[in-house]
Structures are given as structure tokens and as C-alpha cells.
Amino acid sequence: MNKQHLITDIQSHGLKLIEHETGASGRKGGAGPSDHKAITIDNTTVMVPIFTSVAADSPYTARFDAATEQTILELNGETISSIDFPTQPNFYRLATADGIPYWKIALLHSRDVLATTVLQTCMRYNDTATSCQFCAIGQSLDADRTIARKTPDQLAEVAEAAVKLDGVKHMVMTTGTPNTRDRGAAYLTDCAKAIKARVNLPIQAQCEPPDEFVWFERLQNAGVDSLGMHLEAVDPEVRSRIMPGKATVPVAYYFEAFEAAVRVFGWGQVSTYLLAGLGDDLDTLLAACDRLIAMGVYPFVVPFVPISGTPLAHQPPPKSAFMQALYQQVGRMLDRHGMSSKSIKAGCAKCGACSALSEYES
Ligand code: SF4
Known part of the structure; x- marks a missing residue:
């Protein structure tokens, strides 16, 4: 899947956090589009729904791999890439x-x-x-x-x-x-x-x-x-x-x-x-x-x-x-x-x- 398609798909489905990471930009509520969290995929930072009922059933999951200390993005359990969460400012x-x-x-x-x-x-x-x-x-x-x-x-x-x-x-x-x-x-x-x-x-x-x-x-x-x-x-x-x-x-x-x-x-x-x-x-x-x-x-x-x-x-x-x-x-x-x-x-x-x-x- 190319990057365009991946970002489009993950913003529609949302992301389920398996190992909860704490990043800076999670927003629960607020004006405008919300209930998002910022993630960086291949140098592009995007907001993805995390705190929504749809995200809870998403085929996309983020799992922290303690061995490599990386967060891994998976689709139906298959690894896609590593992702980052922006750190707290x-x-x-x-x-x-x-x-x-x-x-x-x-x-x-x-x-x-x-x-x-x-x-x-x-x-x-x-x-x-x-x-x-x-x-x-x-x-x-x-x-x-x-x-x-x-x-x-x-x-x-x-x-x-x-x-x-x-x-x-x-x-x-x-x-x-x-x-x-x-x-x-x-x-x-x-x-x-x-x-x-x-x-x-x-x-x-x-x-x-x-x-x-x-x-x-x-x-x-x-x-x-x-x-x-x-x-x-x-x-x-x-x-x-x-x-x-x-x-x-x-x-x-x-x-x-x-x-x-x-x-x-x-x-x-x-x-x-x-x-x-x-x-x-x-x-x-x-x-x-x-x-x-x-x-x-x-x-x-x-x-x-x-x-x-x-x-x-x-x-x-x-x-x-x-x-x-x-x-x-x-x-x-x-x-x-x-x-x-x-x-x-x-x-x-x-x-x-x-x-x-x-x-x-x-
Ligand atoms: S587009 Fe950027 S600045 Fe605007 S609400 Fe989304 S994250 Fe915030």
C-alpha cells in the first residue's frame, strides 16, 4: 500500500493502541475534528482517530515492541512499518x-x-x-x-x-x-x-x-x-x-x-x-x-x-x-x-x- 492510500485508510478506520503510548498531541474533545492523536509515518505527521468507537474496532493497531523500543503499526496483525508519536513539548x-x-x-x-x-x-x-x-x-x-x-x-x-x-x-x-x-x-x-x-x-x-x-x-x-x-x-x-x-x-x-x-x-x-x-x-x-x-x-x-x-x-x-x-x-x-x-x-x-x-x- 502506498503512503497516500495508507494515510487515507488509517484516517478512516482509526488506530487501536495495544501498548498505550503517551504522546503530546492526543486530543480528547475540543473544537473541530477531535479525538485524534498525532503519529508520524515515514516522516509525515498525521492526526488519526484513537479515542473513538470506530478506532476500537480498527484493523490498524499500534504495538510497542520492547525489544527494539519501537512502536509498530500493524494491519490485521501484519507489520506495516514503525511509527513515532511526537514527544511532549x-x-x-x-x-x-x-x-x-x-x-x-x-x-x-x-x-x-x-x-x-x-x-x-x-x-x-x-x-x-x-x-x-x-x-x-x-x-x-x-x-x-x-x-x-x-x-x-x-x-x-x-x-x-x-x-x-x-x-x-x-x-x-x-x-x-x-x-x-x-x-x-x-x-x-x-x-x-x-x-x-x-x-x-x-x-x-x-x-x-x-x-x-x-x-x-x-x-x-x-x-x-x-x-x-x-x-x-x-x-x-x-x-x-x-x-x-x-x-x-x-x-x-x-x-x-x-x-x-x-x-x-x-x-x-x-x-x-x-x-x-x-x-x-x-x-x-x-x-x-x-x-x-x-x-x-x-x-x-x-x-x-x-x-x-x-x-x-x-x-x-x-x-x-x-x-x-x-x-x-x-x-x-x-x-x-x-x-x-x-x-x-x-x-x-x-x-x-x-x-x-x-x-x-x-
Ligand atoms: S490540520 Fe493541523 S492545525 Fe488543523 S486541527 Fe488538524 S492538527 Fe490541528
Whole structure:
């Protein structure tokens, strides 16, 4: 099996840990795709589902071999290769002056990305009539693994330490959606300003489309290098079933916002998550990707991972054959337009660890 296929397959099936390794980047709950753990296969670090019911039945297992001191990846009991888990970063040992551990403020994702959810609450989350059914933003807060609001100063302090002590290369700042018309853009602006005043670290901000597109300029002036506004799903029926609150923001408004954001951040510096497996069929996803790429937006296609404790905990993830077909065609579209994850300054699409898409770019 080649690497493209292996990463696609293991992200669909998940990984069962036989001999539990403790790595830095396991994430139980949180905003966005979660219940993952970072593993490195043949120099590529990817996030794979570990803490899910699907992963518990996966044909892929990781077993620690005490004789060679290596972790061995197996498929149906047959050895495939050795794998590594990123080690715990140094900045996790530090705490702010008022005693908050840095790891409650931001986490290391993959190998060199600092990631944080600046506001760990969302106006849509506490009511099933509005919440996104795949989202677990409240879980890590309930479990005291994070704090509700990271201040700009706290983020700047942690970002500086993560660059100095662990060599992080870029930062992702996402947010739960506050009940304000800017949809969190104002707070992300304050956070970016404070971080950039302290350390030169490329930043991606992620939020819903704000009411006024002048926020894109304000974000950029504050030091945000690239922007994510996440559709997650495109078919109106799927959107209203899976994310009834977010679905009240029409897809057409996202596209208006994309157009305005590309004018500010540049071609290929704006991206959107598309979660394959929520219900959109292949043609719908491909048509959306085609339209997005043509206007300068990178479609970050990611397999949906059912997170324990969410309403979709038992919805099966997409089949590996579906993801392969999707990646192959989106990869060809990206190549045709000369768009590449490598050219993105910061963010999830640059990191790429939650998807196999970058493996399908030329
Ligand atoms: S793709 Fe985004 S969410 Fe996934 S590991 Fe990278 S930074 Fe984190």
C-alpha cells in the first residue's frame, strides 16, 4: 500500500493502541475534528482517530515492541512499518504567573503548530436546536482541560515560549462563535495584535463570516496571515440537519465573504473545511471544491471523525474508497489551478495533518 492510500485508510478506520503510548498531541474533545492523536509515518505527521468507537474496532493497531523500543503499526496483525508519536513539548511544563498551565491555553498540534480556541464557548452549542452535531467544544472545558477565554496576553506569552522552546512554525486561532455581529473577528484581532507584538509567528484565524467584511482588513492589520471560514457541509438539507444554527447563515453569504477575504489575504490564503461523511455526496463536494478553488479558496477536505459524547458519536466515518476518490479529484483540481497547501502561510490547510489531501497534490 502506498503512503497516500495508507494515510487515507488509517484516517478512516482509526488506530487501536495495544501498548498505550503517551504522546503530546492526543486530543480528547475540543473544537473541530477531535479525538485524534498525532503519529508520524515515514516522516509525515498525521492526526488519526484513537479515542473513538470506530478506532476500537480498527484493523490498524499500534504495538510497542520492547525489544527494539519501537512502536509498530500493524494491519490485521501484519507489520506495516514503525511509527513515532511526537514527544511532549517543553512549553507544556510552564504556567502563567497566576498558575494556569500553558497547555490549557494552547496545544501543540501535529509537529510544529500551536493551536488554540480563543473562546471555548459558542452561542450555538448549548441548544440542540442550534448546535453543530459533530462539535465537542464544551467537552474539554467541562473536563477542566482548558479555560473558557484565553486573554491576548496569555496567548502572546504561550506563543513566545512555544517558538523559543519548541520551534513551532505557525499558529491556528479558532473560536467558538460569540453572540456578536463580528462573530469573533474582533476578539481574534485583539489576540493577533498581542501575539505579533511579542513574537514573529505566522497566524491563521478561523471564524464564521462577520457582518462587515472590513473585519478582514482589521484582522490582517493586526497580524493575521491567513483566514479560515468553515462551511463544513454544503448541501442545504445536510447543513440544516447536522448544523441547524450555522445553516441559518446561507452558503451564498459564505461565498460573498470568501470573495472579500481573498481580496485582502490573497489568492490561496483563505481556506474552508469540508467535512466529508456528514452527508454531502461526492458530486456535491467536488462541485463546491471546484468553485472554491476557482475563486482562490483552498478547500480543506477532511474525513468526518465521530467524537464520543456528541450526537454523531455513532455515525460511521466516510469509507476510505470515498475519501480516495475525493482526494484524487480535488488534488487534480488544485494542481490545475496551481494552488498548494505549501504556499499557505499558516493554518490547518498548511499543517494538513487532519487530512490526506496534501499527499494528493503534485
Ligand atoms: S490540520 Fe488543523 S486541527 Fe488538524 S492538527 Fe493541523 S492545525 Fe490541528
